Amino acid sequence: QSVLTQPPSVSAAPGQKVTISCSGSSSNIGNNYVSWFQQLPGTAPRLLMYEDNKRPSGIPDRFSASKSGTSATLGITGLQTGDEADYYCVSWDTSLSGKVFGGGTKLTVL
Amino acid sequence: EVQLVESGGGLVKPGGSLTLSCAASEFTFNTYGMNWVRQAPGKGLEWLSSITSTNYKYSADSVRGRFTISRDNAKNSLYLQMNSLRAEDTAVYYCARETWNDRGIDYWGQGTLVTVFS
Numbered sequence: 001q002s003v004l005t006q007p008p009s010v011s012a013a014p015g016q017k018v019t020i021s022c023s024g025s026s027s028n029i030g031n032n033y034v035s036w037f038q039q040l041p042g043t044a045p046r047l048l049m050y051e052d053n054k055r056p057s058g059i060p061d062r063f064s065a066s067k068s069g070t071s072a073t074l075g076i077t078g079l080q081t082g083d084e085a086d087y088y089c090v091s092w093d094t095s096l097s098g099k100v101f102g103g104g105t106k107l108t109v110l
Numbered sequence: 111e112v113q114l115v116e117s118g119g120g121l122v123k124p125g126g127s128l129t130l131s132c133a134a135s136e137f138t139f140n141t142y143g144m145n146w147v148r149q150a151p152g153k154g155l156e157w158l159s160s161i162t163s164t165n166y167k168y169s170a171d172s173v174r175g176r177f178t179i180s181r182d183n184a185k186n187s188l189y190l191q192m193n194s195l196r197a198e199d200t201a202v203y204y205c206a207r208e209t210w211n212d213r214g215i216d217y218w219g220q221g222t223l224v225t226v227f228s
Contacts, residue, residue: 035214047216050214056216088154097168099157099160101155101156102154104155
């Protein structure tokens, strides 16, 4: 059971928009930064978003993120088949003195 | 471009030990915090341990007392000493760099596979 809760899977058609939620508590998301990672099949994770809503250079602006209270959301617009991957949220947990990951969400582009 | 290359994975029997290494390059290693994260087959990511640029260490409850993170700044290397290995420690182990301001992970290595079986 992960400390951060993500839906196991989401799906949408090419060109559509999808959101992935990440729910936590005041010990983690509520008072610490959230990052999002994309993991394509058979590869290492790649940073998508950091410090709640910032995009690293090289990440398309189709990807966005937000945070409200103890929940965070990743948004992807203009879905492409190449976006099919597992997506993870992560934050620092002050009570645990460690990082906590969400369980991951598998995105299927139908 | 930041490079992180893990090594040291392999087959080990339950109760055995293994030391993983991560060779870092293309950034000033001694000014960054570093992390170990693992992924069991078909499962999600699990944070294991972090070490700051000033050598302060944090570890997950699941490995505290069995796994030890360390670094050698002279060799630009990160290590994970793993003892008392169990079947459930079977996973791909990733080395990952912390951001310059310690607000999350930015770069990952390609991972090294550790298989614990009898």
